[in-house]
Amino acid sequence: MRTLNCDVVVVGAGPAGSMTAKWAALGGADVIMIEKRPEIGSPIRCGEGISRSWLERVGVEVDPKWLARSVKGAKIVSPSGEHYVTLDESKAGNEVGFVVDRVFFDKALARDAAEAGAKIMLKTAATSLIMEDGKIVGVNAVSHGEPLEIRAGCVVGADGFESQVGRWAGIDTSLKTTDIITCYQYRLTNIDYDPDFTEFRLGSVAPGGYAWIFPKDENTANVGLGVSLTKLKKPGEVKEYLDRWIASDSRFKNAQPLEAVAGAVSVCPPLDSVTMDNLLLVGDAARMIDPITGGGIANGCYAGMYAGKVLAKAVKSNDFSQQVLQEYEDDWRDKLENTLWRDWMAKEKLISLPDETLDKLTEAVSKVTLERITVGTLLAAVRETYPELVKEFEDLI
Amino acid sequence: MNGGRPKETNILKVIDMKVSAERCHHCGACVGSCPQNAIFMNDFVLEFGDACNRCKRCIRLCPAGAISEEG
Numbered sequence: 098m099r100t101l102n103c104d105v106v107v108v109g110a111g112p113a114g115s116m117t118a119k120w121a122a123l124g125g126a127d128v129i130m131i132e133k134r135p136e137i138g139s140p141i142r143c144g145e146g147i148s149r150s151w152l153e154r155v156g157v158e159v160d161p162k163w164l165a166r167s168v169k170g171a172k173i174v175s176p177s178g179e180h181y182v183t184l185d186e187s188k189a190g191n192e193v194g195f196v197v198d199r200v201f202f203d204k205a206l207a208r209d210a211a212e213a214g215a216k217i218m219l220k221t222a223a224t225s226l227i228m229e230d231g232k233i234v235g236v237n238a239v240s241h242g243e244p245l246e247i248r249a250g251c252v253v254g255a256d257g258f259e260s261q262v263g264r265w266a267g268i269d270t271s272l273k274t275t276d277i278i279t280c281y282q283y284r285l286t287n288i289d290y291d292p293d294f295t296e297f298r299l300g301s302v303a304p305g306g307y308a309w310i311f312p313k314d315e316n317t318a319n320v321g322l323g324v325s326l327t328k329l330k331k332p333g334e335v336k337e338y339l340d341r342w343i344a345s346d347s348r349f350k351n352a353q354p355l356e357a358v359a360g361a362v363s364v365c366p367p368l369d370s371v372t373m374d375n376l377l378l379v380g381d382a383a384r385m386i387d388p389i390t391g392g393g394i395a396n397g398c399y400a401g402m403y404a405g406k407v408l409a410k411a412v413k414s415n416d417f418s419q420q421v422l423q424e425y426e427d428d429w430r431d432k433l434e435n436t437l438w439r440d441w442m443a444k445e446k447l448i449s450l451p452d453e454t455l456d457k458l459t460e461a462v463s464k465v466t467l468e469r470i471t472v473g474t475l476l477a478a479v480r481e482t483y484p485e486l487v488k489e490f491e492d493l494i
Numbered sequence: 495m496n497g498g499r500p501k502e503t504n505i506l507k508v509i510d511m512k513v514s515a516e517r518c519h520h521c522g523a524c525v526g527s528c529p530q531n532a533i534f535m536n537d538f539v540l541e542f543g544d545a546c547n548r549c550k551r552c553i554r555l556c557p558a559g560a561i562s563e564e565g
């Protein structure tokens with residue numbers, strides 16, 4: 098069997114994996130990043146909406162190759178459609194949204210990793226961990242159909258929602274039924290809509306989740322929705338929800354699909370630990386998706402950067418023990434943990450509210466002047482108007 | 495720690511659970527949601543391992559309605 102040796106093997110070439118690979122390689126680590134699919138970034142499993150503000154902080158430059166559209170604002174629409182909260186450019190500043198093209202975005206991040214010195218292998222799937230005397234020393238893989246052993250000081254699980262590397266290692270990343278949102282999305286063209294606003298629609302159009310419109314161009318958008326697994330009664334029902342919404346909304350009267358996307362997101366509280374001796378998890382694999390927005394690109398990039406920097410240090414002392422990787426654990430928690438807890442609690446509350454309450458809530462929030470539209474400012478507005486809804490996690494707002 | 499994917503790696507051999515290749519989008523939603531970690535997806539092939547306890551979560555969850563019970 099062929100064997101390769103490196104300092105760090107990254108499993109999965111999504112945003113979190115590429116970021117980890119880049120920052121570790123920049124710090125001098127010998128990195129191999131493996132991806133089981135034949136093309137990085139494709140097929141897409143994403144709505145492709147992000148805010149602009151964090152890109153610079155993780156060292157990613159905006160590139161017209163992956164920027165599909167820069168929107169002017171966001172609109173949150175109540176279940177009845179009668180009330181909405183809008184936020185436009187004048188107030189939103191850096192929080193204004195970008196809609197990206199993940200096929201190019203993911204490749205751009207992988208290219209950065211390659212430029213930093215990381216090696217990339219496609220059609221290479223990790224199939225298990227290599228264990229010696231109870232110690233993790235790499236991954237077994239299948240590369241273009243051939244078995245391959247990749248030995249490394251540290252294994253990075255960046256394998257996305259599937260999150261198998263962590264479970265192979267004994268990190269419990271399993272999800273409760275209430276913490277899974279199942280999604281379906283079309284890229285719809287020939288639609289008649291406002292291409293300058295992202296739209297989020299609440300209530301029974303997508304029980305326990307929300308429906309979205311993320312503009313790609315003047316008459317094309319990612320139109321999708323996510324439903325809580327607890328609300329699904331039969332196989333394939335989430336697609337029926339989406340088809341029903343599209344049929345009922347006149348903006349989509351002449352719409353035609355260019356792409357269909359299935360997937361799931363985790364909406365769980367932060368995990369207790371994502372590091373152990375010789376292994377760490379980043380991004381969706383570490384269940385770092387925001388439980389309110391369902392967005393995971395930014396959090397995955399932050400985690401990847403923190404992990405990569407710590408790995409670069411670990412390489413110097415050739416010590417990948419949990420104690421050394423704890424610095425990564427501290428960094429990501431410092432940045433993300435409170436928000437993940439807050440948004441998980443807010444999600445638990447929101448999921449229980451009937452359409453009428455969501456309508457009243459949206460109406461009340463629409464009357465509050467918001468400086469910026471973020472989950473934080475929205476929850477603060479809810480606290481002003483419906484304090485009882487957020488009293489259990491007031492201190493996190 | 496179970497260390498790796500289902501040991502039973504007979505490609506396309508499906509134990510109890512059946513995937514419709516015509517419906518499946520290879521999105522991995524079932525893989526990440528299986529409480530037993532019994533599913534492995536290599537690119538476009540889904541394998542169900544012995545750990546499956548037939549809880550049927552994946553059947554209800556699959557956005558494409560691609561999973562059903564054999565027989």
Ligand SMILES: Cc1cc2nc3c(=O)[nH]c(=O)nc-3n(C[C@H](O)[C@H](O)[C@H](O)COP(=O)(O)OP(=O)(O)OC[C@H]3O[C@@H](n4cnc5c(N)ncnc54)[C@H](O)[C@@H]3O)c2cc1C
Pocket residue numbers: 108109110111112113114131132133134138142143144145146147221222223224255256257258259261280281282321358359360361362379380381382386391392393394395397
């Ligand atoms: C329908 C939908 C809409 C979404 N919309 C948004 C949005 O608008 N904005 C947002 O921020 N987030 C959104 N998300 C979430 C977002 O897609 C993820 O958070 C993001 O992709 C996470 O990046 P990652 O690098 O952790 O994982 P991924 O991007 O999932 O990358 C993981 C990679 O690992 C590979 N892999 C898995 N197992 C193995 C293995 N054994 N061996 C080798 N490779 C492996 C996979 O093929 C994949 O390429 C959405 C998700 C869904 C499902």
Ligand code: SF4
Pocket residue numbers: 359513517518519520521522523524525535555556557558559560561
């Ligand atoms: S959840 Fe359904 S569509 Fe997605 S990979 Fe599993 S069987 Fe295929």
Ligand code: SF4
Pocket residue numbers: 511527528529530531532533542545546547548549550551552553
């Ligand atoms: S039935 Fe349950 S245990 Fe079996 S593969 Fe599906 S989710 Fe996993």
